[in-house]
Amino acid sequence: MQANAEITPLWHDICAESELISNSGICALIDDQQIAIFTLDLAEGRTLYAVSNWDPVGKANVIYRGIIGSVGSEPVVASPLYKEHYSLISGRCMENDGVSLMVYDAQIVDGRVQIAI
Amino acid sequence: MVGHHFVEQLVSSQYACNITVLSGEKRLAYDRVHLSSWFSGSNASDLAMTDEQTYQQWGVNFELDAQVIDIDRVHKTVSTATKTFSYDVLVLATGSYPFVPPIPGNDQPHCLVYRTIEDLEAIEASATESKVGVVVGGGLLGLEAANALKQAGLETHVVEFAPQLMAVQLDGQGGDLLRQKIEDLGVTVHTQKATQVIEAGNDCRYRMVFADESFLETDMILFSAGIRPSDFLGKKAELAVGERGGIVINDQCQTSDPNIYAIGECALWENRIFGLVAPGYTMARTVAAQIAGGEGAFTGADMSTKLKLMGVEVGSIGDAHGKTPGALSYTYHNQPDGVYKKLVVDATQKHVLGAVLVGDTGDYDTLLQYSLNGIELPQKPESLILPSAGEQPALGADALPDSATICSCHNVAKCDITQAIDSGCCSLGDVKSATKASTGCGGCTALLKNVVDSELEKRGVEVSKAICEHFDYTRQELFHIVKVEGIRSFDDLLAKHGTGLGCDICKPAVGSILASVWNDYILSQNNLPLQDTNDTYLGNMQKDGTYSIVPRIPGGEITPEGLILIGEVAKKYGLYTKITGGQRIDLFGARVDQLPDIWQTLIDGGFETGHAYAKGLRTVKSCVGSTWCRYGVQDSVGEAINIENRYKGLRGPHKIKFAVSGCTRECAEAQSKDIGIIATENGWNLYVCGNGGMKPRHADLFATDLDTQTLIKYIDRVLMFYVKTADRLQRTSVWMENLEGGLDYLKAVVIKDSLGMAEELEGQMQLIVDAYQCEWKTTLASEESRKRFRQFVNSKQTDSNIQFVDERGQIRPATEAEKIAGEARIPVEVI
Ligand code: SRM
Ligand SMILES: Cc1cc2nc3c(=O)[nH]c(=O)nc-3n(C[C@H](O)[C@H](O)[C@H](O)COP(=O)(O)OP(=O)(O)OC[C@H]3O[C@@H](n4cnc5c(N)ncnc54)[C@H](O)[C@@H]3O)c2cc1C
Ligand code: SF4
Ligand code: FES
Numbered sequence: 048m049q050a051n052a053e054i055t056p057l058w059h060d061i062c063a064e065s066e067l068i069s070n071s072g073i074c075a076l077i078d079d080q081q082i083a084i085f086t087l088d089l090a091e092g093r094t095l096y097a098v099s100n101w102d103p104v105g106k107a108n109v110i111y112r113g114i115i116g117s118v119g120s121e122p123v124v125a126s127p128l129y130k131e132h133y134s135l136i137s138g139r140c141m142e143n144d145g146v147s148l149m150v151y152d153a154q155i156v157d158g159r160v161q162i163a164i
Numbered sequence: 165m166v167g168h169h170f171v172e173q174l175v176s177s178q179y180a181c182n183i184t185v186l187s188g189e190k191r192l193a194y195d196r197v198h199l200s201s202w203f204s205g206s207n208a209s210d211l212a213m214t215d216e217q218t219y220q221q222w223g224v225n226f227e228l229d230a231q232v233i234d235i236d237r238v239h240k241t242v243s244t245a246t247k248t249f250s251y252d253v254l255v256l257a258t259g260s261y262p263f264v265p266p267i268p269g270n271d272q273p274h275c276l277v278y279r280t281i282e283d284l285e286a287i288e289a290s291a292t293e294s295k296v297g298v299v300v301g302g303g304l305l306g307l308e309a310a311n312a313l314k315q316a317g318l319e320t321h322v323v324e325f326a327p328q329l330m331a332v333q334l335d336g337q338g339g340d341l342l343r344q345k346i347e348d349l350g351v352t353v354h355t356q357k358a359t360q361v362i363e364a365g366n367d368c369r370y371r372m373v374f375a376d377e378s379f380l381e382t383d384m385i386l387f388s389a390g391i392r393p394s395d396f397l398g399k400k401a402e403l404a405v406g407e408r409g410g411i412v413i414n415d416q417c418q419t420s421d422p423n424i425y426a427i428g429e430c431a432l433w434e435n436r437i438f439g440l441v442a443p444g445y446t447m448a449r450t451v452a453a454q455i456a457g458g459e460g461a462f463t464g465a466d467m468s469t470k471l472k473l474m475g476v477e478v479g480s481i482g483d484a485h486g487k488t489p490g491a492l493s494y495t496y497h498n499q500p501d502g503v504y505k506k507l508v509v510d511a512t513q514k515h516v517l518g519a520v521l522v523g524d525t526g527d528y529d530t531l532l533q534y535s536l537n538g539i540e541l542p543q544k545p546e547s548l549i550l551p552s553a554g555e556q557p558a559l560g561a562d563a564l565p566d567s568a569t570i571c572s573c574h575n576v577a578k579c580d581i582t583q584a585i586d587s588g589c590c591s592l593g594d595v596k597s598a599t600k601a602s603t604g605c606g607g608c609t610a611l612l613k614n615v616v617d618s619e620l621e622k623r624g625v626e627v628s629k630a631i632c633e634h635f636d637y638t639r640q641e642l643f644h645i646v647k648v649e650g651i652r653s654f655d656d657l658l659a660k661h662g663t664g665l666g667c668d669i670c671k672p673a674v675g676s677i678l679a680s681v682w683n684d685y686i687l688s689q690n691n692l693p694l695q696d697t698n699d700t701y702l703g704n705m706q707k708d709g710t711y712s713i714v715p716r717i718p719g720g721e722i723t724p725e726g727l728i729l730i731g732e733v734a735k736k737y738g739l740y741t742k743i744t745g746g747q748r749i750d751l752f753g754a755r756v757d758q759l760p761d762i763w764q765t766l767i768d769g770g771f772e773t774g775h776a777y778a779k780g781l782r783t784v785k786s787c788v789g790s791t792w793c794r795y796g797v798q799d800s801v802g803e804a805i806n807i808e809n810r811y812k813g814l815r816g817p818h819k820i821k822f823a824v825s826g827c828t829r830e831c832a833e834a835q836s837k838d839i840g841i842i843a844t845e846n847g848w849n850l851y852v853c854g855n856g857g858m859k860p861r862h863a864d865l866f867a868t869d870l871d872t873q874t875l876i877k878y879i880d881r882v883l884m885f886y887v888k889t890a891d892r893l894q895r896t897s898v899w900m901e902n903l904e905g906g907l908d909y910l911k912a913v914v915i916k917d918s919l920g921m922a923e924e925l926e927g928q929m930q931l932i933v934d935a936y937q938c939e940w941k942t943t944l945a946s947e948e949s950r951k952r953f954r955q956f957v958n959s960k961q962t963d964s965n966i967q968f969v970d971e972r973g974q975i976r977p978a979t980e981a982e983k984i985a986g987e988a989r990i991p992v993e994v995i
Binding site: 061062066068069070071073074075076077079081084087089105106107108109112113114115116117118119120122123125127128130132 | 633634664665666667668670671672689692693694695696697700701705707708709756951952955956957958959961963964965980
């Protein structure tokens with residue numbers, strides 16, 4: 048079981064679903080890690096995305112305060128500092144190959160938001 | 165015009181010499197090409213190409229009203245009636261004069277010509293006493309003159325000797341179509357009429373009797389039957405002069421006396437006179453280069469023209485008449501739509517020789533480039549003038565060689581434009597001011613824009629008119645849609661008119677439009693996700709992720725209690741404190757989680773948000789004004805406070821700044837603001853569209869001596885018109901520079917209500933004024949909104965990356981190195 052726990056990321060309970068902000072972001076602290084959680088609400092339903100909150104270009108913990116949107120068909124967040132766009136799916140930076148965000152799994156279970164790291 | 169261009173060139177070459185300009189007119193150079201704009205409202209100062217101050221700055225001597233009457237080539241002097249001047253080098257740029265046919269009776273009071281500002285004044289005066297006007301001559305200038313008479317409200321006729329109009333530029337069919345179109349506009353055209361005599365009329369002042377014994381009665385006559393070079397000085401000084409006039413010049417523009425040059429319309433090169441500005445400017449550059457020691461030669465010039473006469477588009481390129489041996493032509497004639505196009509090609513059908521376009525000059529730029537640059541024609545040359553004949557091989561800006569001349573007036577090639585962009589120009593306006601392209605006759609405007617757009621695009625600058633990939637509309641179009649369709653949310657707009665999820669460009673833009681149209685709370689559930697972080701957290705984000713706090717201090721007036729409160733807040737939260745350039749106080753270094761408490765304290769103490777984060781009204785700066793200052797003539801502080809309170813909360817395409825000065829000494833620097841107000845003895849002078857910042861622009865004087873009520877009315881209208889029509893992130897200064905018709909147009913819209921929308925604009929502004937709320941107050945009133953200011957949803961900890969060090973007794977963000985070395989401190993919690 049020990050080995051298994053190392054590969055399977057652990058789901059962390061974060062907050063109630065009602066704390067999410069529609070089409071915008073919030074931030075969670077898990078151990079020492081800051082995670083930005085975005086909520087995309089479309090007619091088809093709600094999708095959660097979780098990425099690291101550290102802006103690798105601006106060097107500040109601000110990603111969750113960025114505007115979300117799309118580039119082509121890919122959902123992205125724009126850094127509020129210098130406006131680089133990061134894919135919410137892969138964490139890739141559209142303007143700068145040298146940097147990226149970490150991506151995490153996020154889910155809603157029984158009205159609670161959970162993140163796996 | 166050409167003489168001035170020469171002076172300008174010589175001055176900018178920095179060649180050390182004494183320049184003296186002798187002007188026969190009572191003013192310095194002005195723009196003859198746009199003379200006709202006089203009749204649509206421009207005045208002598210709009211037409212001026214320079215002013216006395218500029219010449220003084222340049223160290224250029226000048227004499228006005230200084231008609232030169234003699235040249236002494238032996239002693240190298242020229243003299244006017246009163247003075248003599250000596251020269252090393254003499255440049256004659258005496259232009260030409262209108263030719264008045266020798267018809268008996270042509271010297272009566274209402275027989276006029278069209279060349280100088282004084283002529284315009286005479287025409288205007290005569291028009292007020294006349295009902296019918298005749299223009300003699302159906303060339304380019306004649307038709308322009310006819311337009312002027314038409315605008316002056318006269319029944320207008322054009323009398324032409326030749327069988328067609330614009331015989332120099334157009335072929336018979338083109339001329340016929342032009343005639344038809346001009347007659348449709350209510351101007352009567354009489355061709356093949358030779359006037360014999362002008363005698364007293366029965367119904368009108370004069371009667372013109374023609375060779376065929378028919379006659380026409382009119383109250384005034386404007387002669388525009390061609391120009392004749394002003395070569396009288398040349399003749400008198402025994403310089404070589406052409407048989408039909410014109411001072412003979414060689415390729416260096418030297419006359420038969422090597423110390424005397426002639427340029428512009430008075431010069432005769434290879435037996436030709438060039439009656440356009442572009443060739444004259446080329447001559448001017450040639451001579452300036454000669455004198456400054458360089459080389460250069462005049463090798464002829466292109467006489468192609470494109471113009472809009474009474475709304476009719478006309479273009480003529482190169483050998484329009486197909487006179488070159490072996491020339492072949494293609495024509496397209498669409499009678500119902502009134503379009504005629506002729507393309508003249510060489511015998512091999514590889515190159516364009518010339519073209520005639522009437523009714524639609526859309527192909528002009530492309531054809532001109534084919535012709536000027538000898539670009540090889542496509543397989544089916546006719547496709548260039550046929551509408552929708554398959555894919556038209558449009559000659560994009562990219563297809564042009566680097567050497568292609570884009571602006572012939574100022575001899576600007578494509579490579580000059582790329583160079584200007586490479587050295588930092590990033591808009592059409594920048595390129596225009598750096599290269600002067602398109603500031604002469606204006607004929608190259610469309611082409612220049614294409615080249616600039618395409619070059620900017622290549623460098624990754626967004627120039628598409630669409631705001632972003634999610635909306636195929638400009639900001640103005642979106643504004644219109646939101647207003648007309650009553651749309652109140654981004655999602656609604658996206659569903660109806662956009663694609664994808666939106667982005668950091670369209671969301672804030674739409675957020676701002678919604679705010680401008682409805683002034684709803686910007687952080688309502690719908691609007692919140694649209695805002696930039698600065699708007700979401702109602703403060704400007706700093707480099708370390710903290711925010712700044714700027715309470716509104718209307719007009720810069722603050723009580724000691726206010727100052728103390730701000731000081732206390734700053735002290736309690738350990739904030740860096742600074743006086744801003746906008747006459748208020750900025751507190752830096754507040755963490756997102758501290759913002760609500762800080763603002764609560766400020767609001768309880770009577771402050772409001774200063775909107776320092778908003779694309780909207782920022783500050784109204786004031787000087788101390790008449791209350792205290794011994795020179796002040798009005799209460800500038802009081803006025804500034806009222807105005808700031810009126811417009812606070814207004815959002816627009818970009819930020820908006822005002823200032824009010826108490827007298828002409830202008831201590832509030834109002835002329836560098838979007839809206840500037842300067843007190844006069846009788847009220848207020850209003851200035852608009854100034855800018856400090858990256859590209860300073862002096863505001864334009866808009867109206868004078870206004871009472872407060874009218875002042876407010878005009879500001880309402882100007883601002884709302886800006887909000888409605890400007891591009892995303894376009895300050896008023898750039899908006900004005902791009903506004904077609906410029907200041908005069910804006911005056912017409914605002915003062916004369918030419919669009920009939922003044923009431924709507926005022927109403928819209930009133931709506932915004934009435935819907936004002938302090939966003940911080942609204943935000944703090946709701947527990948839900950307050951929750952957004954937590955750094956973490958699941959923890960009370962603060963962001964450990966925010967660390968400060970001390971400097972000059974206050975905090976500043978720690979550098980990476982200081983953080984690593986542990987020299988920085990994490991601020992203490994304030995409970
Ligand atoms: C605080 C202040 C500097 C200061 O310490 O004095 C300041 C600070 C900033 N200015 Fe400014 N400007 C400040 C007065 C000015 C002035 C002077 C004035 O208003 O009299 C100008 C020139 C005048 C003008 O705007 O025409 C000025 C021209 C700019 C520009 C260039 C605008 C332009 O059109 O060229 C920018 C960039 C922009 O807006 O795109 C800018 C942008 C900024 C930003 C918003 C940059 C940013 O995104 O962080 C800074 C925000 C600081 C903050 O967090 O509050 N700031 N800025 C001044 C605040 C005044 C206030 O009380 O609101
Ligand atoms: C209504 C109008 C519309 C036009 N539209 C166009 C157009 O669309 N495109 C285009 O390319 N061109 C156009 N032109 C032509 C253009 O204006 C001329 O080509 C240009 O002005 C020629 O410049 P210049 O310096 O040679 O002559 P001018 O501009 O005429 O300057 C000559 C100056 O020399 C002065 N002068 C003459 N003799 C003496 C003397 N003895 N002593 C002192 N001073 C003297 C004159 O008073 C005058 O001020 C237009 C002209 C007019 C009148
Ligand atoms: S602008 Fe005039 S009134 Fe205002 S402070 Fe300066 S001198 Fe005094
Ligand atoms: S060609 Fe005349 S302004 Fe450019």
